[in-house]
Amino acid sequence: MDQFSHPDLSRRAALRGVATAAAAGGLASLLPASAGAADAVAKPAPVAYAQPPAVAGVRPFKAAIPQAALDDLKLRLSMVRWPEPELVPDWSQGVPLARLQALADYWQHQYDWRQAEAKLNAFPQFTTRIDGLDIHFLHVRSKHPDALPILLTHGWPGSVFEFIKSIGPLVDPTAHGGKAEDAFHVVIPSLPGYGFSGKPSTTGWGLPHIARAWATLMRRLGYRKWVAQGGDWGGGVTTWLAKQHADGLAAVHLNLPILFPPPLEDAPDQEEQATIAQLVAFDGNKSGYAKLQGTRPQTIGYALADSPVAQAAWIYEKLGEWTDSGNDPESVLTRDEILDNISLYWLTDSGASSARLYAESFTTDFSTQKLDLPVAVSLFPRELYHPPRKWAERTYSKLYYWNEAARGGHFAAFEQPTLFTAELRRAFATVR
Structure with missing residues (x-):
C-alpha cells in the first residue's frame, strides 16, 4: 500500500449510507449548497517560475493527491466524535473545543486542497535520492546572476508551506522593494518523514545525518558557495551543517539558536534568569508533545494516522501557542494557510514519521554546539525562549549579526514573511 492509499471505508457498516450517497451524488451531495458554490468560484492561478537546468539524479515533481484521499478526508470529518469541552477558559488544557470545531467545519465544507497544490506547483519542485531516501524540495532560481544560494529548512509542526510567501521576495527582490544585490537562489527541502519526502525505514536519520544529506543536495545542485537558514528542527539541521563545515557553506542564520544555559561562572544576571525561567516553564508545562513524540512516536502515530x-488539533495547538497571536492564530495566518500545512501532514500520513525525528534527535543532537563558521541570529518576540546574546558569543566564535525583530513568533517566515525576508537580506549582505 503506498502512502496515499486508504482502506475501503465500505467495511464500516456505520458509513455505508454516507458512502452510498457520495457514490450516487458525488461528494458535493454531502455538503451544504453554500459550500459547493464557494468551491466553484474561480481562483487566479499563481505566478509560475522557470525550471532550473536539469541535474542528473534530480527528478521533477508535482503535487497531485488522489481525489479518493480528499473524499476520504471529507468523509472522516463528517463522522468525528467530539469530546466534552475543556474545563478552563483558556488554552491551558489544549485547543478549546469551539475553536477546533470551527476549524474542522471549515476544513470539511469550504477548504480546497487543490489551491494548496497550485501554490506548491507554481514553484519548481523535485525529488532526489540521497542515502536511499527520496528527498522532496523546491528549487527556485533568481533571474539575477549574482544571487546567493540559500537553503531553508523547516521544523515541526511546519513544512515547506512556511516559506511560500518569502520565495518571491527572496528570488526577485526588485519586484518586492529590494535591490538586485539582495537576490537569492532558494532551495527548500522537506525533512525526511515530512510531506512529500520519503519516510526512513530504519533508525539513524537524526540531525547530523540530515545535515550531511542537505550538503549532498547542495553539491548535487552545483552550488559551491551557499548559506543556510532554519528555526526549530531547521535550526538544528542548520547548526549541524555549520558544525560539520559542509562543503561550500559560507554562513548560517538561525531564528531559534540552540543555546541552553552554559556553566555559569557567576550568578545568572537578570536576562539569564529570565531565559532559564522560560526553559523551566516550557519543560514543566509545554513540552508534553515533545516527550511523547520523543519516546512513543508510534503510539501517537496511530491517532494522527x-x-x-x-492531526489538526496536534498542530493547531502549536500554531495557537507559538505564534505572536495571543492564542488567535487566524489573526496572523489565514485558515487556508493553516489548513494547507495541516492537510499536508494528513494527506501524506506524516504524523508518526515526523514524530520519529524527536526520538532520533531531541535529547542528543538538539543541543548547544560550538560553531566557528559565521553565524547570524534573529530573535522574534514570541519565540519559545530568548537566549541572551552573551551565551551566543560564548558559543559562536564568529557571531556577526544579532537582531531582535518587532513582531513574530516561532514560525517567523510563516507569520511575518516581510520581516523574515528583511532579516535574511541584512544578515547575509556581507557574505555575498
Missing part, C-alpha cells in the same frame, strides 16, 4: 481532527 486515523483521525484528521487529531
Whole structure:
C-alpha cells in the first residue's frame, strides 16, 4: 500500500449510507449548497517560475493527491466524535473545543486542497535520492546572476508551506522593494518523514545525518558557495551543517539558536534568569508533545494516522501557542494557510514519521554546539525562549549579526514573511 492509499471505508457498516450517497451524488451531495458554490468560484492561478537546468539524479515533481484521499478526508470529518469541552477558559488544557470545531467545519465544507497544490506547483519542485531516501524540495532560481544560494529548512509542526510567501521576495527582490544585490537562489527541502519526502525505514536519520544529506543536495545542485537558514528542527539541521563545515557553506542564520544555559561562572544576571525561567516553564508545562513524540512516536502515530481532527488539533495547538497571536492564530495566518500545512501532514500520513525525528534527535543532537563558521541570529518576540546574546558569543566564535525583530513568533517566515525576508537580506549582505 503506498502512502496515499486508504482502506475501503465500505467495511464500516456505520458509513455505508454516507458512502452510498457520495457514490450516487458525488461528494458535493454531502455538503451544504453554500459550500459547493464557494468551491466553484474561480481562483487566479499563481505566478509560475522557470525550471532550473536539469541535474542528473534530480527528478521533477508535482503535487497531485488522489481525489479518493480528499473524499476520504471529507468523509472522516463528517463522522468525528467530539469530546466534552475543556474545563478552563483558556488554552491551558489544549485547543478549546469551539475553536477546533470551527476549524474542522471549515476544513470539511469550504477548504480546497487543490489551491494548496497550485501554490506548491507554481514553484519548481523535485525529488532526489540521497542515502536511499527520496528527498522532496523546491528549487527556485533568481533571474539575477549574482544571487546567493540559500537553503531553508523547516521544523515541526511546519513544512515547506512556511516559506511560500518569502520565495518571491527572496528570488526577485526588485519586484518586492529590494535591490538586485539582495537576490537569492532558494532551495527548500522537506525533512525526511515530512510531506512529500520519503519516510526512513530504519533508525539513524537524526540531525547530523540530515545535515550531511542537505550538503549532498547542495553539491548535487552545483552550488559551491551557499548559506543556510532554519528555526526549530531547521535550526538544528542548520547548526549541524555549520558544525560539520559542509562543503561550500559560507554562513548560517538561525531564528531559534540552540543555546541552553552554559556553566555559569557567576550568578545568572537578570536576562539569564529570565531565559532559564522560560526553559523551566516550557519543560514543566509545554513540552508534553515533545516527550511523547520523543519516546512513543508510534503510539501517537496511530491517532494522527486515523483521525484528521487529531492531526489538526496536534498542530493547531502549536500554531495557537507559538505564534505572536495571543492564542488567535487566524489573526496572523489565514485558515487556508493553516489548513494547507495541516492537510499536508494528513494527506501524506506524516504524523508518526515526523514524530520519529524527536526520538532520533531531541535529547542528543538538539543541543548547544560550538560553531566557528559565521553565524547570524534573529530573535522574534514570541519565540519559545530568548537566549541572551552573551551565551551566543560564548558559543559562536564568529557571531556577526544579532537582531531582535518587532513582531513574530516561532514560525517567523510563516507569520511575518516581510520581516523574515528583511532579516535574511541584512544578515547575509556581507557574505555575498
